[in-house]
Amino acid sequence: MSHNQLNYLEELHAAGYRVTSQRQAVLDAVCAAGSHAPIEKILLHVSKLDPSLNASTVYRSLAVFVETGLVVMAMDQGRKVYEIANTQPHHHLRCRVCGSMVTLNAATTSSFFEQLASSYAYKIDMDHLVIDGICKSCQ
Numbered sequence: 001m002s003h004n005q006l007n008y009l010e011e012l013h014a015a016g017y018r019v020t021s022q023r024q025a026v027l028d029a030v031c032a033a034g035s036h037a038p039i040e041k042i043l044l045h046v047s048k049l050d051p052s053l054n055a056s057t058v059y060r061s062l063a064v065f066v067e068t069g070l071v072v073m074a075m076d077q078g079r080k081v082y083e084i085a086n087t088q089p090h091h092h093l094r095c096r097v098c099g100s101m102v103t104l105n106a107a108t109t110s111s112f113f114e115q116l117a118s119s120y121a122y123k124i125d126m127d128h129l130v131i132d133g134i135c136k137s138c139q
Helices: 008-014 021-033 039-049 055-068 105-119
Strands: 071-076 077-084 089-096 102-103 128-133
Touching: 021 039, 021 055, 021 077, 039 055, 039 077, 055 071, 055 077, 071 128, 077 128
Parallel strands: 089 128
Antiparallel strands: 071 077, 089 102
């Protein structure tokens, strides 16, 4: 999903943050890096957009974007990965052998989350879940 489909200016202002050229560059880099981008890939894109930006600025900007819900952070094989938040929750199955990803049907995951919430009296607010396993081809 492109961040251009989100009103990130409004979201940042509503959360009390200014929109700076540095934050814009980081958001552009996350978008360009694609789905489940590790920090190294984001830093590479940022360096192409604005070589003067340092890693600490990128990390601080990512923290702001995660806090405001513009960017989703997940763990992928022990490392943090980032992507532009979708307007709808999305979840995946990921093969530990070949790395292939399958997007799960929203109806399936929503009933799963409803069942968890009911069984454990828990309010679930997860919008991105990755479940590791081994795909049929790799079994």
